[in-house]
Amino acid sequence: MATHSIAIENIKTGEVDTAVYEHPFIVRLCHWVNAVALFVMIGSGLQIFRAFPSFGAKIPQKDLINWPKSFAIGGWLGGALQWHLTFMWIYLATGLVYLGYQLFSGNYRQVLFVPRDIPGVWPMVRHYFLFGPKPLATEAYNPLQKHAYTSAIILGALSVITGFAVWKPIQFSWLAWLMGGFHWARLWHFLIMWAIIAFTFGHLVMVALHGWNNFVSMLTGWKKDPDYPAE
Amino acid sequence: VTTTIDSRKFKKLNRRELLKLAPVLALGAFAIPKFQESLLKAGLATSDWTSSKMFRSGHLAKTFSDADLTPFNKFPINGYDVADPGVDFETWSLTVSGAVQKPGDYKLAAFQALPKVRQNTRHVCVEGWDVIGRFGGARLSDFLQSIGADTSARFVYVECADDYYESLDMVTALHPQTLLCYEMYDRPLTREHGAPLRLTIPTKVGYKQAKYLTDLKVTNVLQRAGYWEDQGYPNYYGL
Numbered sequence: 449m450a451t452h453s454i455a456i457e458n459i460k461t462g463e464v465d466t467a468v469y470e471h472p473f474i475v476r477l478c479h480w481v482n483a484v485a486l487f488v489m490i491g492s493g494l495q496i497f498r499a500f501p502s503f504g505a506k507i508p509q510k511d512l513i514n515w516p517k518s519f520a521i522g523g524w525l526g527g528a529l530q531w532h533l534t535f536m537w538i539y540l541a542t543g544l545v546y547l548g549y550q551l552f553s554g555n556y557r558q559v560l561f562v563p564r565d566i567p568g569v570w571p572m573v574r575h576y577f578l579f580g581p582k583p584l585a586t587e588a589y590n591p592l593q594k595h596a597y598t599s600a601i602i603l604g605a606l607s608v609i610t611g612f613a614v615w616k617p618i619q620f621s622w623l624a625w626l627m628g629g630f631h632w633a634r635l636w637h638f639l640i641m642w643a644i645i646a647f648t649f650g651h652l653v654m655v656a657l658h659g660w661n662n663f664v665s666m667l668t669g670w671k672k673d674p675d676y677p678a679e
Numbered sequence: 680v681t682t683t684i685d686s687r688k689f690k691k692l693n694r695r696e697l698l699k700l701a702p703v704l705a706l707g708a709f710a711i712p713k714f715q716e717s718l719l720k721a722g723l724a725t726s727d728w729t730s731s732k733m734f735r736s737g738h739l740a741k742t743f744s745d746a747d748l749t750p751f752n753k754f755p756i757n758g759y760d761v762a763d764p765g766v767d768f769e770t771w772s773l774t775v776s777g778a779v780q781k782p783g784d785y786k787l788a789a790f791q792a793l794p795k796v797r798q799n800t801r802h803v804c805v806e807g808w809d810v811i812g813r814f815g816g817a818r819l820s821d822f823l824q825s826i827g828a829d830t831s832a833r834f835v836y837v838e839c840a841d842d843y844y845e846s847l848d849m850v851t852a853l854h855p856q857t858l859l860c861y862e863m864y865d866r867p868l869t870r871e872h873g874a875p876l877r878l879t880i881p882t883k884v885g886y887k888q889a890k891y892l893t894d895l896k897v898t899n900v901l902q903r904a905g906y907w908e909d910q911g912y913p914n915y916y917g918l
Binding site for chain 1: 682683684685686687689692693694696697699700702703706709718719720721722723725726730733734735738740741749752753754755801803804805806807808809810881882907910911912913917918
């Protein structure tokens with residue numbers, strides 16, 4: 449989908465800026481609903497984990513970590529289950545609406561990491577982490593960004609799939625089997641959560657580094673003065 | 680670049696697009712104490728309803744070989760209060776009532792007379808741990824049939840010697856792996872594991888599998904759903 453752009457004439461100075469409509473409404477809506485849902489799913493998930501903070505045997509129980517209650521949602525196991533089993537529907541619905549929209553609108557091309565993006569990854573890594581020169585931006589997302597977002601979408605899907613294997617290891621026995629049974633499905637579900645947390649951390653750092661116009665674009669859709677040529 | 684607009688108009692445009700996101704604020708209702716409880720209750724009910732729709736009555740839980748069994752001494756004992764409520768085995772019986780043709784008190788021999796099933800199945804606790812145990816007993820469905828239970832009723836409700844109580848949807852009650860269990864690891868049930876009679880339901884989470892049964896009722900109406908359920912755990916929790 450071609451991102452459409454406009455020219456904005458400043459009424460005082462007469463200066464002309466450009467702005468591109470980068471994020472369609474459905475994408476923005478899903479982004480913020482998902483942000484809330486993810487927060488609740490992780491918080492309540494960690495409270496559920498507190499009930500048995502281990503991936504080994506129950507007897508003898510060797511705890512992996514004593515996760516603090518203040519970084520968890522729900523207060524107790526039953527409460528956390530209520531949050532988790534409620535927000536999982538919001539999380540799932542948001543994911544499905546998002547994927548459906550991206551697919552049918554063709555907007556997925558903005559995000560989807562494809563083979564021709566591969567050569568552009570290293571120059572971006574060099575720029576961000578090794579003080580390399582900034583590669584010329586040609587579209588809304590650079591190759592490294594596409595890689596990160598595509599990975600995040602895959603992680604989101606995996607969190608749902610592993611979640612179903614933990615929640616319904618018998619009705620979805622084939623899913624649980626794929627993951628090595630209930631016991632392992634629970635570990636996969638946990639690890640994928642940490643991968644999502646890692647993505648979110650990197651995402652927030654990047655948002656902080658890329659300034660106000662970039663942040664506002666996820667609220668209003670419009671990005672002023674994009675660093676790539678507007679179509 | 681096609682259109683040119685002035686900066687005031689652009690501001691307006693941005694404001695309008697921002698306002699479109701207002702529905703996201705609806706999620707804030709979850710933070711308001713007044714709505715929180717009923718919203719979460721509705722969410723839990725949705726999960727329970729979906730769970731019951733996902734349940735396939737003919738689909739069996741995986742069974743395991745003897746080599747996969749968790750050693751008996753490593754099979755956890757989770758009671759809500761005491762490990763042994765002091766059941767007198769001499770006088771014990773299961774009191775059956777409700778929508779059945781033959782209500783009354785049933786001694787352990789009545790269950791032992793029914794076809795015996797032995798199965799190695801996974802026991803999953805709501806806390807997250809799981810073990811594989813060997814269980815022996817009578818199918819609940821066989822017992823329900825023998826007492827002429829109305830299997831079109833919605834629930835089987837049980838009470839226990841330690842004031843624990845539970846309810847089970849009829850579809851799960853009739854599942855072939857749902858047992859009235861009187862043996863574990865080929866030995867009579869020990870007191871800590873719920874002697875003389877307990878429920879073994881591999882398609883349900885652990886707290887549904889009540890121990891030290893004393894009463895069983897076939898019913899359409901539940902006064903209480905279960906000890907943990909009434910404190911906020913999911914009613915259905917099928918695996």
